[in-house]
Amino acid sequence: MNPLTMNHNLGLLADGGSLLFRPPSSTAAADVDRLFYFILAICVVFFVLITGVLSLFLVRHYRRPGQRVQPSPSHNNWLEIAWSVVPAILVAVIFMWGFIGYLNARTPPDDSYEIQVVAKKWSWAFIYPNGHVDNNLHVPVDRPVSLVMSSDDVIHSLYVPAFRIKMDLVPGRYSKTWFEAIQSGEFDLFCTEYCGTGHSLMNALVIVHPSGEFETWLNKTATFLIEITTVEAGKLLYARRGCAQCHSVDGSAKAGPTFQGIFGAEHRMASGEDIVVDENYIRESILQPQAKVRAGYRPVMPTYQGQLKDEEITALVQYIKSLK
């Protein structure tokens, strides 16, 4: 239907997407796209009109020998009023359409499933009603999900291009947004409010579970620490709770020191003191990150006080220990 919607896959475009957009995957996305294409049509008409008239005048009235300026009016009230009023009507329509779409996007349905979101430099924590915390956003398909969001440090912004939603997370207040995914699969989630070193790596996935599978997934999460070994649990927590954004496990340097071979080694702190990394040092660094900062690194790690249970910290320590 739309000339810009290209059915053939360029290899770079996701299935069902167009040159301009990722496939609309939430109930609101198609509406946003319709408004976009409506404005685009207006833009194309005006751009072609302006370029056409400009080219026509350039050719017809180009200065040639003997050519004279022909008499023409210096102003024309009706013409000028017309080209003020017609665009004014068009922008009024655009405004109304955008306004209605916006109100819908800001008003979650009463029966929506609520997930808490906490952002911190540079990871996301999605907190489920049963207490499970995940670094990816797992949601059921075809069910309105509302996000109640806050930030632990600076302003972040949650953006899911496939759903056409975006909302800032401001420290000191809650913000809300909602969506209803219409197809299962994995979708990119980006941070779009600049937040420092790891801003461009502060992304996550929205995992939309097919009908019925979301509940199964959620039930499993409640027991994962029991069913697997402590080291495996630590590895999962490492990925899920944001450690991986800044600490590698392969020796490469990121915003924080690598975990590989860190346990048992002696390292110089910013204070000049040399410290052997043991269980207590790791625990302290998780709960009070600024207490002993490795030399050469900036004191940027947020605290996990009150956010990790004791057995989770133990699992992380065991995992770090295992990284020889």
Added chain:
Amino acid sequence: MNTLALNRKPDEPRGGTLHGEPTVNYLHCSRGWKSWLLTLDHKRIGVMYLVGILSAFLLGGIIALVIRLELFTPGKAFLSEDRYNELFTLHGAIMTFVFIIPSIPAALGNFLLPLMLGQKDVAFPRLNLASFYFWLGGAIFFLIAMLVGGLDTGWTFYTPYSTTTSSTVIAATFGIFILGFSSIFTGINFIVTINTMRPPGMTWFKMPLMLWALYATSIIQVLATPVLGITVVLLTAESLFGIGIFSPELGGDPVLYQHFFWFYSHPAVYIMILPAMGIISELISVFSRKPIFGYRFIAYSSIAIALLGFLVWGHHMFTSGQSKLSAIIFSALTFSVSIPSGIKVFNWLATMYKGSIRLATPMCYAVSFILLFTIGGLTGLFLGALATDVHLHDTYFVVAHFHYVMMGGTLIAFLGGLHYWWPKMFGRMYSEFWGRLSCLVIFLGFNLTFFPQFILGTQGMPRRYARYEPEFQWLHQLSTIGSLLLGVGLVMAAAVLVHSLIRGRLASANPWGSATLEWTCDSPPTHHNFESIPPATDAYDYQDLVFDDEQDGYVRTPAEEEPLPDDAQQPVLI
């Protein structure tokens, strides 16, 4: 008048006193560095501003190229994340506060405003010199604050990121405030000069539209900049006395900072674009040899834009958590600004109708401006509409949009104006062939750089990302290649102008056949510009201006039956 006669080496191509007795122009009337640094001459101050802002532009431009090169690959090419963040902050801050805001008003405006009024100088020459030193001091202070602090906050300095991660954000904001004072001084000077020093016969509605644009710009400069001062005071009070204003830990509101910031910085956008529109109004009229169509509508639309521009700052914050009601009001007001901007474009087109259009270099820039500004303006519709803005906010779509307006608009108009008034400023003609070619290369390079960024944005690529998903790479690569082409075009344009200073043909008083007063004095003007205040003429009446071979420029002759000027009578300028 052959004004360079006193300074010409014997072997230069065109010697002698071609058009009359030699006079001493402002460039050579006194010598020594003191005669420049302590000058009260608006023309010398304008030239010093020009050198200053072009240096800032060069610095900002080199940083832009480094950023684009890093973005050629999705992963790390050669910049760490921290380095990348510092560079995009520097690029944005230098280009916005040190280059674009003062570019047209302070550099070209200072030079031209008294000339267009037939005056010797602006109303307050000392204030004018002070404004230059405030600019210089502010620029240096600002750069040092950013470099010492390794500021990586983006040019918007949003709290609490800026206040919690960097100690120098207050210093940097203070630097902008000093720069702002330079704007205020220039603004006051221009307002008073235009109000009190118009020559006999020049009523408000006989002023060249460039003066209307500078007047509207000055009003914004004087009214908006103090808000920046208030912001600095509040930031300082918070950090010194622990009063909770912006910091959530002290009970403040970080979004309040955004209101303060954009209350200044959005009107600043109009400080950038209004004088550009003034330049384009002059260029289109002169090179079409037609009076500007709908003069009053253009003049009023400048004032309308200046006033409405104060009421739209909230459109930067549709996703920030401001109330729904304020988002809706700001969206509606934002659309209201699009109308006067559209009117101007239509009026420029109507001016060309039945004209006698000559595509000299400045006119090539004017045509580029119309195309690029139209794209920049139209893409603003997507961002003013709430539902689409939620998707596009803080993506590359916004980056592309404001570069089309700021660079495709203001910078292109600045270049057009610079090429137009260059003969007046320095008394030399540049090569038309190379001038036009560089304009074309800039136009193509610009579009190749920024058009792909619209698609990056709709596809969901966030801005200020040092690393990105591989799916975006092909668009980033197009953009990087475009930026290199754009760089080549700008270097060519610079080379054309610099070459003209050394080898250029001497310019006559009125090489383009313009009817505004600045073209009635010598090129370059003498120290006092005019022997006596010339009577105002119709700024857009080209009937009596005919090309004179002997003068190598246009002269005004009493209205009788004369052949109209055409290209055949002009030497080919290559």
